[in-house]
Amino acid sequence: MDVIILQLLNGLDKGSAYALIALGLTLIFGTLGVVNFAHGALFMLGAFCAVTLQKILSLSFETIDPTKTDFLGNPAKIKTPYIESWFGPELGSSIIDWSVPLAILFAIPIMIGVGYIMERGLIKHFYKRPHADQILVTFGLAIVIQEVIKQFYGANPIPTPAPDAFKGSFDFGSLLGFDPNVVIYPYWRLVYFFFAALIIAAVFGFLQFTTFGMVVRAGMADRETVGLLGINIDRRFTIMFGIAAAVAGLAGVMYAPINSPNYHMGMDFLVLSFVVVVVGGMGSLPGAVLAGFLLGILESFSSMNEIKQILPGIDQIIIYLVAIIILLVRPRGLMGRKGVMED
Amino acid sequence: MSNSNFTRRGLLKTSAMAGGALAMPTIYDGSVWADAHAGYLNAPTGSTVTLGFNVPQSGPYADEGADELRAYELAVEHLNGGGDGGMMNTFSSKALQGNGILGKKVEFVTGDTQTKSDAARASAKSMIEKDGAIMITGGSSSGVAVAVQGLCQEAGVIFMAGLTHSNDTTGKDKKANGFRHFFNGYMSAAALAPVLKARYGTDRTAYHLTADYTWGWTQQESIQAATEAMGWKTANNVLTPLATTDFSSYVAPVLNSGADVLVLNHYGGNMVNSLTSAVQFGLREKQVNGKNFEIVVPLYSRLMAKGAGENVKGIFGSTNWHWSLTDEGSKAFVKSFGEKYGFPPSQAAHTCYVQTMLYADAAERAGTFNPCGIAEALEGFKFDGLGNGETEYRAEDHQCFKDVLVVKGKDNPTSEFDLLEIVEITPRAQVEYAVDHPMFAGGELGKCNPGA
Numbered sequence: 001m002d003v004i005i006l007q008l009l010n011g012l013d014k015g016s017a018y019a020l021i022a023l024g025l026t027l028i029f030g031t032l033g034v035v036n037f038a039h040g041a042l043f044m045l046g047a048f049c050a051v052t053l054q055k056i057l058s059l060s061f062e063t064i065d066p067t068k069t070d071f072l073g074n075p076a077k078i079k080t081p082y083i084e085s086w087f088g089p090e091l092g093s094s095i096i097d098w099s100v101p102l103a104i105l106f107a108i109p110i111m112i113g114v115g116y117i118m119e120r121g122l123i124k125h126f127y128k129r130p131h132a133d134q135i136l137v138t139f140g141l142a143i144v145i146q147e148v149i150k151q152f153y154g155a156n157p158i159p160t161p162a163p164d165a166f167k168g169s170f171d172f173g174s175l176l177g178f179d180p181n182v183v184i185y186p187y188w189r190l191v192y193f194f195f196a197a198l199i200i201a202a203v204f205g206f207l208q209f210t211t212f213g214m215v216v217r218a219g220m221a222d223r224e225t226v227g228l229l230g231i232n233i234d235r236r237f238t239i240m241f242g243i244a245a246a247v248a249g250l251a252g253v254m255y256a257p258i259n260s261p262n263y264h265m266g267m268d269f270l271v272l273s274f275v276v277v278v279v280g281g282m283g284s285l286p287g288a289v290l291a292g293f294l295l296g297i298l299e300s301f302s303s304m305n306e307i308k309q310i311l312p313g314i315d316q317i318i319i320y321l322v323a324i325i326i327l328l329v330r331p332r333g334l335m336g337r338k339g340v341m342e343d
Numbered sequence: 344m345s346n347s348n349f350t351r352r353g354l355l356k357t358s359a360m361a362g363g364a365l366a367m368p369t370i371y372d373g374s375v376w377a378d379a380h381a382g383y384l385n386a387p388t389g390s391t392v393t394l395g396f397n398v399p400q401s402g403p404y405a406d407e408g409a410d411e412l413r414a415y416e417l418a419v420e421h422l423n424g425g426g427d428g429g430m431m432n433t434f435s436s437k438a439l440q441g442n443g444i445l446g447k448k449v450e451f452v453t454g455d456t457q458t459k460s461d462a463a464r465a466s467a468k469s470m471i472e473k474d475g476a477i478m479i480t481g482g483s484s485s486g487v488a489v490a491v492q493g494l495c496q497e498a499g500v501i502f503m504a505g506l507t508h509s510n511d512t513t514g515k516d517k518k519a520n521g522f523r524h525f526f527n528g529y530m531s532a533a534a535l536a537p538v539l540k541a542r543y544g545t546d547r548t549a550y551h552l553t554a555d556y557t558w559g560w561t562q563q564e565s566i567q568a569a570t571e572a573m574g575w576k577t578a579n580n581v582l583t584p585l586a587t588t589d590f591s592s593y594v595a596p597v598l599n600s601g602a603d604v605l606v607l608n609h610y611g612g613n614m615v616n617s618l619t620s621a622v623q624f625g626l627r628e629k630q631v632n633g634k635n636f637e638i639v640v641p642l643y644s645r646l647m648a649k650g651a652g653e654n655v656k657g658i659f660g661s662t663n664w665h666w667s668l669t670d671e672g673s674k675a676f677v678k679s680f681g682e683k684y685g686f687p688p689s690q691a692a693h694t695c696y697v698q699t700m701l702y703a704d705a706a707e708r709a710g711t712f713n714p715c716g717i718a719e720a721l722e723g724f725k726f727d728g729l730g731n732g733e734t735e736y737r738a739e740d741h742q743c744f745k746d747v748l749v750v751k752g753k754d755n756p757t758s759e760f761d762l763l764e765i766v767e768i769t770p771r772a773q774v775e776y777a778v779d780h781p782m783f784a785g786g787e788l789g790k791c792n793p794g795a
Contacts, residue, residue: 006595014589071666071687071760072678155405157615159652169625182599186623189591258623259588259616260650264402268588303592305581316584 002173002183007300009172013189015296016196020251021269022276022288023203024244030220030283031237034123035131037138040270041145042245045114046252047261048149049107051158054099057083098163100257107249115245119238142266150263157260162188166257188257195254199247200289206243207285216240220283275323281336291334295319383713384499384794385475392447392712394419394699395476397467397491398505400455404483404611407646407691411481411505412453413684414692418699421679422449429679430700433672433728438707445706456482460490467491471498477712478503480698483611483691485509485558492521499794501714503698506691508610508642510561513742514783519791520714522721522736524701524743525694526774528562529782531641531661532569534747534769538659543604543637545574550602552593552617554609555582563608564782566641570606578602587613590620598624603631606639614640615650622654643750645689648762655752655762662748664693664730665765673730687760697729701736715791733771739778740788747774 021043028036060079068076084092095102122141126134161167166187173183207213219226219233226233252261259265276295280287301307302318314321326334387393396415399408421429424441431439443449452474454466463482470476479495480503482488488507495502496518504512504523508531513523539547549570553563559582567577578600583593594617597605605626609617621627621638629636643660666677666687676696680688688696701721709716722738734745750763776783 002599003596006598007592010592010595013591068757070758072681076758150401150405155402155409156646157612157650159615159619159650159654161652168628169623181629184598184625186625188623258619260619260652262612265588268586300592305579305596308581316586 002178003304005172005176005183006185007304008297009185009189011297011300012293013193013296014299015293016193017251017255017269017292018273018276018296019289019292020196020199021248021273022280022292023200023285024247024251025273025277026280026283026285026288027203027240027244027247029277030285031216031240032119032123032127034126034134035138036123037135037270038118038142038145039138039244039248040266040268040273041142042111042114042248042266043252043255043269044149044261044263044266045145046107046111046249047160047256047265048153048252049110049249050100050103050160050253050256051153051261053103053106054096054160057081057096057099057102059083061085100160100162100253103253103256104250107253108246111246111249112242114249115242116238118245119241123241124238142270146263146266153263155263157262159260160256162191162257166191192254192258196251199250203243203247204285212236212239272319275319279323279326279333281333283337284333284335287333287335294334295322298322382793382795383715385471385477386795387447387475387477387712390447391450392444393474393476394449394451394702395454395467395470395474395479396451396695397454397456397463397470397479397481398695399458399483399487400453402458404458407483407506407611407644407689408456408481410646410689410692411483411695414680414688414696415451415480415699417680417683418696418703419449419451422699422703426683427675427679430672430676430696430729433675434700434704435727436704436708438704439700440707444703445710445712449703452476454481456484456487456491458484458487460486463487463491464494467494468498471495471500476500478702478717480702481505481695482507485512486556488512488523489516489557492516492518496520496789496792499714499792501702501717503702505695505698507558508562509558510565510782511557513740514561515785517740517742517786517788519718519741519789522698522701522718522741522743524698524734524736526661526663526745526747527742528558528565528641529776529780530747530774531562532565533774533776534661534749534767535566535639535641535659536569536573537769537773538749538767539570539639540573542659543634547574547604547634547637548576548578548602548632549604549606549639550578550597550600551580551606551608552590552597553580553582554613555584558610559608561782562641563606566606566608566639568782575604583609583613583617585613588616590617591624593617594620594624594626597621597626598629601631603634604637604639606641608641610642610644611647612650614647618651618654618658643763644691645687645760645762646691648752649759656754658752659766660750660752662690662750662763664690665748665750665763666760667763667765668730668748670728670730670732672728676730693730700729701726713793715793718791732768737778740783744771744775746771 025039058081060081062077064075065078066075070076126137169184169186172185216236276291277288280291298318302315398411420426421431423443452470454470456463467479478501482505485507488504492502502521510528551563553559607617626636638658640660643662648655677687705717705720709720721736724736727733731745734743736743747769748765749767751766753764756762
């Protein structure tokens with residue numbers, strides 16, 4: 001039982017990352033009609049916002065310590081972060097320690113800006129082109145972004161720890177009547193889940209309860225009519241692209257402590273997120289979220305040894321297998337609407 | 344009366360021919376000797392010889408590949424007489440003179456393996472066929488090494504393996520044209536087991552997470568056998584897909600499995616992510632059966648330790664070489680590399696540098712670039728001064744036998760490079776195994792292929 005609860009929590013955690021990325025993908029597809037293969041790269045850029053802020057906060061000056069030597073036997077250079085010399089060692093090191101949560105503020109304007117530039121600079125030229133062209137150009141863009149990041153940060157993962165306050169695990173089992181330390185779950189992963197839920201709620205709230213959101217939803221339903229009413233829907237859709245980029249970026253920032261970021265992490269999520277979007281139903285925001293959690297949970301349970309012993313290798317194919325079954329039973333996905341991507 | 348056809352004239356003729364044949368090697372100069380061995384692929388005809396460095400320049404092992412490439416460039420510089428000569432000064436064989444190989448200036452071409460077998464084979468093939476590479480070396484994956492070794496055997500060039508740790512490379516997939524200086528999974532396990540026994544005792548239960556490919560399988564098999572031999576039990580072995588990034592669903596079941604040791608048979612990004620997950624789930628603070636829960640990483644590298652950050656502190660593993668070694672060979676190499684690039688070399692860089700030196704030395708001693716001549720010169724070759732103490736290239740399987748380092752993630756690193764500390768240098772005798780050991784069984788070395 002304890003293993004099932006743990007895998008359920010893992011599934012929700014993985015699912016929240018899938019759901020956040022798929023939500024952004026669906027937003028872009030629903031508004032602009034573009035299949036954005038660069039969305040995984042935006043997730044990765046978000047994680048590297050956290051890495052960059054950590055590096056900025058850790059910028060150091062060097063002093064020579066004649067009592068120590070470096071690997072070549074020369075006097076050792078000791079690095080002291082500027083921030084520690086300005087604010088004192090205690091406050092300075094706590095600011096560096098909190099670099100990941102602080103990176104949320106850092107990432108939002110950067111990611112909206114990146115999204116805006118991507119849309120205005122490149123993707124808008126492909127609106128009237130076939131989906132295959134859009135996929136090719138956005139996939140190419142993803143590779144370019146990856147290589148730029150690799151050039152600056154290298155190919156190895158970069159450790160980006162969560163604040164010390166979130167290290168360790170929460171004893172979930174004691175709430176459910178288990179013995180102590182039987183069902184424990186890392187604090188930061190719980191934070192990630194609640195953060196994802198908050199962002200998803202904020203996006204839905206924004207679309208549901210603001211005038212801007214109402215216009216966007218109207219535009220998603222019938223772009224021409226909204227345009228005929230004198231509303232500049234293109235501009236709003238561009239802003240939505242920026243918001244979708246920010247959602248992917250924030251998903252990346254908060255993911256950085258879970259797995260050390262590397263330049264390839266976006267691609268690892270991209271394919272899965274597309275499956276999530278298709279299973280949820282192209283263009284359906286609730287569908288993307290539902291499918292994200294569903295596939296995350298299924299993936300977690302299929303990794304259990306008890307299941308792998310009966311069906312070896314099931315953990316590698318479960319998502320695709322379920323996607324095939326759902327699409328056979330419901331060709332438009334779980335919550336897909338008629339007419340989307342259907343000529 | 345005699346029936347013999349023996350005549351005085353015949354005896355004189357035969358004696359003259361035999362005498363001439365015996366005198367040939369002393370009469371012929373080097374070029375004629377090389378011509379006598381010209382029946383091989385890509386025989387260098389001009390004043391240069393081309394080596395092919397096949398390393399991951401893109402993909403998850405690109406940093407390791409970049410370090411390998413730095414080492415190769417340094418080796419070429421030293422072979423051609425540049426720099427301070429590095430390990431050429433400490434190498435026990437004195438055949439290398441700093442004038443290239445066999446008087447020919449060393450040039451090189453590079454290929455990108457992308458850490459994918461098919462891409463690695465394609466780039467090796469291109470270097471052999473288009474660039475005329477006489478030898479291929481490199482790689483940061485056993486899957487790639489086995490694939491490229493097979494290609495080199497078919498093509499007829501020597502393959503000097505880079506970082507490859509699967510037992511299979513010199514086990515069931517060994518080839519006459521392939522040589523490995525790096526250690527292997529069996530050696531890691533044989534070196535680690537006594538240290539684990541001393542630190543953690545004999546009453547332990549291990550849970551293995553294993554990368555699902557040739558290296559993971561052989562590493563896990565080796566460490567399980569070594570730990571069970573000293574009394575440990577094995578709770579479970581779970582194979583994890585190589586593409587896994589989030590290991591939480593594999594780590595969570597460890598919590599209440601009854602195991603008190605987690606063995607991560609993972610390398611590179613896999614290891615960084617699985618170790619991070621294990622630490623997040625509080626395994627390092629956990630108590631099971633009244634004992635502290637422990638994590639073991641059989642194959643360590645400094646680049647991996649850097650990626651895992653603080654999580655590696657206190658965790659045991661093994662490594663082929665470390666820059667903090669104080670023998671003359673290691674010091675010379677660290678100095679050359681450090682002064683050129685500004686940081687110490689990784690174990691991947693070390694093995695690649697050494698392999699290039701060993702190839703060049705073998706060519707000098709054999710007096711030819713013919714792969715069969717070089718293979719003969721390397722087989723059974725004993726040497727010292729290249730950073731691992733006394734070492735031997737065993738003739739039967741082309742595996743180097745030498746001491747193995749047991750290391751631990753350093754608790755108080757003094758610099759960004761000072762991440763691992765050497766706990767023990769396990770002597771060669773302790774990690775040696777018979778040629779027909781079951782973990783290396785199957786496959787034939789075959790005969791060397793000169794290609795032509």
